[in-house]
Amino acid sequence: MGSLLELQKQLLPELMDVMKKRYTILHHIKLNGTVGRRTLAHSVHMTERMLRSEVDILKQQGLLDTNSSGMHISIAGEELLEGLEPYIRELFDLTDLAERIRSHFGLKEVIIVPGNSDDSILAKKELGRAGAAALRKVVQPNDVIAVAGGSTMAGIADSLIASAAFRGTWFLPARGGLGEHVELQANSIASTMAKRTGGQYRLLHVPDHLSEEAYQSLIQEPNIRELIAIIRKARIVVHGIGDAMVMATRRNVDVSVKDSLAQEGALAEAFGYYFDNSGSVVHNIPTVGLRLEDIRETELVIGVAGGRSKGEAIAAVLRFGHEDILVTDEAAAEQILNYLS
Amino acid sequence: MGSLLELQKQLLPELMDVMKKRYTILHHIKLNGTVGRRTLAHSVHMTERMLRSEVDILKQQGLLDTNSSGMHISIAGEELLEGLEPYIRELFDLTDLAERIRSHFGLKEVIIVPGNSDDSILAKKELGRAGAAALRKVVQPNDVIAVAGGSTMAGIADSLIASAAFRGTWFLPARGGLGEHVELQANSIASTMAKRTGGQYRLLHVPDHLSEEAYQSLIQEPNIRELIAIIRKARIVVHGIGDAMVMATRRNVDVSVKDSLAQEGALAEAFGYYFDNSGSVVHNIPTVGLRLEDIRETELVIGVAGGRSKGEAIAAVLRFGHEDILVTDEAAAEQILNYLS
DNA sequence: TTATGTGGGACGGATAACGTCCAGCAGATA
DNA sequence: TATCTGCTGGACGTTATCCGTCCCACATAA
Numbered sequence: 137m138g139s140l141l142e143l144q145k146q147l148l149p150e151l152m153d154v155m156k157k158r159y160t161i162l163h164h165i166k167l168n169g170t171v172g173r174r175t176l177a178h179s180v181h182m183t184e185r186m187l188r189s190e191v192d193i194l195k196q197q198g199l200l201d202t203n204s205s206g207m208h209i210s211i212a213g214e215e216l217l218e219g220l221e222p223y224i225r226e227l228f229d230l231t232d233l234a235e236r237i238r239s240h241f242g243l244k245e246v247i248i249v250p251g252n253s254d255d256s257i258l259a260k261k262e263l264g265r266a267g268a269a270a271l272r273k274v275v276q277p278n279d280v281i282a283v284a285g286g287s288t289m290a291g292i293a294d295s296l297i298a299s300a301a302f303r304g305t306w307f308l309p310a311r312g313g314l315g316e317h318v319e320l321q322a323n324s325i326a327s328t329m330a331k332r333t334g335g336q337y338r339l340l341h342v343p344d345h346l347s348e349e350a351y352q353s354l355i356q357e358p359n360i361r362e363l364i365a366i367i368r369k370a371r372i373v374v375h376g377i378g379d380a381m382v383m384a385t386r387r388n389v390d391v392s393v394k395d396s397l398a399q400e401g402a403l404a405e406a407f408g409y410y411f412d413n414s415g416s417v418v419h420n421i422p423t424v425g426l427r428l429e430d431i432r433e434t435e436l437v438i439g440v441a442g443g444r445s446k447g448e449a450i451a452a453v454l455r456f457g458h459e460d461i462l463v464t465d466e467a468a469a470e471q472i473l474n475y476l477s
Numbered sequence: 478m479g480s481l482l483e484l485q486k487q488l489l490p491e492l493m494d495v496m497k498k499r500y501t502i503l504h505h506i507k508l509n510g511t512v513g514r515r516t517l518a519h520s521v522h523m524t525e526r527m528l529r530s531e532v533d534i535l536k537q538q539g540l541l542d543t544n545s546s547g548m549h550i551s552i553a554g555e556e557l558l559e560g561l562e563p564y565i566r567e568l569f570d571l572t573d574l575a576e577r578i579r580s581h582f583g584l585k586e587v588i589i590v591p592g593n594s595d596d597s598i599l600a601k602k603e604l605g606r607a608g609a610a611a612l613r614k615v616v617q618p619n620d621v622i623a624v625a626g627g628s629t630m631a632g633i634a635d636s637l638i639a640s641a642a643f644r645g646t647w648f649l650p651a652r653g654g655l656g657e658h659v660e661l662q663a664n665s666i667a668s669t670m671a672k673r674t675g676g677q678y679r680l681l682h683v684p685d686h687l688s689e690e691a692y693q694s695l696i697q698e699p700n701i702r703e704l705i706a707i708i709r710k711a712r713i714v715v716h717g718i719g720d721a722m723v724m725a726t727r728r729n730v731d732v733s734v735k736d737s738l739a740q741e742g743a744l745a746e747a748f749g750y751y752f753d754n755s756g757s758v759v760h761n762i763p764t765v766g767l768r769l770e771d772i773r774e775t776e777l778v779i780g781v782a783g784g785r786s787k788g789e790a791i792a793a794v795l796r797f798g799h800e801d802i803l804v805t806d807e808a809a810a811e812q813i814l815n816y817l818s
Numbered sequence: 819t820t821a822t823g824t825g826g827g828a829c830g831g832a833t834a835a836c837g838t839c840c841a842g843c844a845g846a847t848a
Numbered sequence: 849t850a851t852c853t854g855c856t857g858g859a860c861g862t863t864a865t866c867c868g869t870c871c872c873a874c875a876t877a878a
Contacts (some may be wrong), residue, residue, distance in 0.1 A: 143560050219484045458877045545844050
């Protein structure tokens with residue numbers, strides 16, 4: 137905290153992207169010596185026109201020159217790159233981490249916020265904000281969003297704000313009661329999210345520890361059946377990721393179940409399922425709502441989790457292979473990459 | 478040189494403005510405690526809608542909160558302002574200087590670049606670039622621009638670049654030969670500017686040290702008369718400002734003239750006229766082109782000059798009272814303000 | 819010569835920004 | 849309690865800007 141760049145990331149988030157873009161362009165030009173617009177556009181993954189706008193500015197700033205054989209960096213441009221070097225790492229580190237995780241697991245997008253949610257409540261809040269921003273970015277009118285429980289999900293809910301984007305959105309709990317504290321249950325979170333954004337919600341009240349008969353008769357109830365059907369067709373699923381044993385304890389599962397989880401190598405928990413380190417499901421808590429086959433069909437699965445201690449668990453869930461967007465923090469991201477090598 | 482802000486000014490010129498704007502908004506909100514959009518818009522001199530866009534971003538960044546009684550700063554916002562404090566001075570100093578000069582002399586705009594052109598060739602180049610940018614900003618299609626001579630004007634010419642904005646622009650020398658080196662004469666500069674921007678130019682060849690008869694017959698020449706008529710109707714005049722004695726020496730004026738200049742308290746020189754410290758004209762070099770009465774009629778007079786040593790001269794010309802835009806550097810600006818108090 | 823690259827100009831359509839107006843709400847005031 | 853004022857947030861049409869697209873003149877190499 138406290139460096140100018142950190143402050144600017146808060147005050148001017150969009151300009152940091154511009155800064156990266158211009159730096160990248162100038163850097164490429166320096167490396168290539170003399171290079172043409174079309175060639176350069178291809179190598180920095182921009183359209184020719186967008187590159188051109190940026191190049192015009194850089195030229196006007198005297199950072200590069202052009203002649204009929206292409207663009208080349210000016211002395212002022214070289215000095216600028218040199219001076220910028222110590223800051224650039226800070227600017228790019230996270231996006232670099234994100235790209236490595238993204239490509240390794242074949243995700244659509246990976247967002248990494250600075251810090252470690254384990255130590256810092258600020259980083260945890262930042263994670264919530266990033267999760268909220270990611271959700272806001274992908275939501276479409278009249279979407280159905282299934283949300284899981286957990287403290288991270290609660291953090292996202294707290295960072296959501298009312299917006300026209302959420303007009304008519306339905307927030308539904310991904311699964312029934314899973315034995316957590318009431319404010320961390322999916323039901324509460326769905327309701328909070330709906331209230332904060334101006335969307336709508338419905339609750340899925342399935343008490344814990346039901347007898348098999350009671351359970352069977354409950355899920356035959358027409359209104360519950362109907363709600364479950366809607367949940368299973370959610371376009372977006374948002375969920376946290378937990379350590380398997382921590383979650384089992386928090387949910388007061390039977391000792392026998394915990395033993396079997398341990399034996400089967402359960403590492404991670406997400407939306408009520410337990411995963412081992414290969415990403416295979418080793419156990420699931422019997423309740424109603426989203427099933428694994430629904431997750432496989434879901435258009436957008438957004439996982440949000442941070443903290444160094446969660447790295448292994450996140451990696452396990454990513455190996456499961458049905459995540460689309462991951463929102464995490466720096467510490468967890470580093471840990472994830474450690475587990476890969 | 479080398480501070481991150483200095484580097485960012487080069488790479489992201491627009492960053493400074495956005496940063497100032499958002500800082501100002503947040504700062505005002507902090508000072509007011511809770512304040513409404515309209516009230517705030519008025520006190521930071523923005524339209525309500527523009528303010529709203531900025532506020533939405535700040536809100537999304539968690540730097541301020543809103544409720545039905547107005548906006549107030551969040552804890553994160555307060556921390557940000559605190560962290561930003563050491564940088565803000567660097568950010569605002571120059572604009573603050575500029576505003577004081579602008580309002581004191583009733584100018585349209587004052588642009589100040591960092592540094593001192595007397596010591597640093599880099600500052601001099603920066604002055605040229607700023608002058609070119611200022612010109613580019615105000616030029617309109619088919620404009621007639623009268624340009625004076627001098628090294629600063631040459632610096633502007635070197636920083637101009639081709640642009641559709643200069644399509645059809647005419648660059649003309651403000652006055653005939655004034656005894657300087659050829660590359661610093663208005664004629665050369667007009668031609669350079671035209672060539673670099675893609676505009677057009679015409680030259681006014683009036684040899685120095687003509688006899689009165691030759692002079693009279695020369696200015697009766699039809700093509701010269703016509704050109705002079707165009708020059709006198711220029712919408713824009715761009716000129717440097719020099720120290721009176723330095724300019725007199727450089728132009729090899731007679732010793733008798735220099736003596737009378739000294740006696741009359743000549744301090745500054747601009748477009749061939751000499752000014753004393755009250756801004757009155759005490760002498761002018763006999764050549765053809767723009768006259769004082771033309772300057773008074775000109776829509777936009779742009780003065781460009783920098784360096785601590787020029788402060789007094791600039792102040793004198795500003796007192797003359799017909800400048801619209803001043804482009805100078807930090808050292809000269811400080812000096813100008815010294816002369817006011 | 820031809821082929822392929824270059825920067826720069828031109829222009830229309832998409833898109834974001836902005837001015838403007840209004841609804842709904844909360845707290846203050848009469 | 850009723851009224852009023854100032855607040856936010858939504859809506860919408862207009863404007864300005866950005867960007868995709870196409871073209872041209874020119875330089876260079878084959």
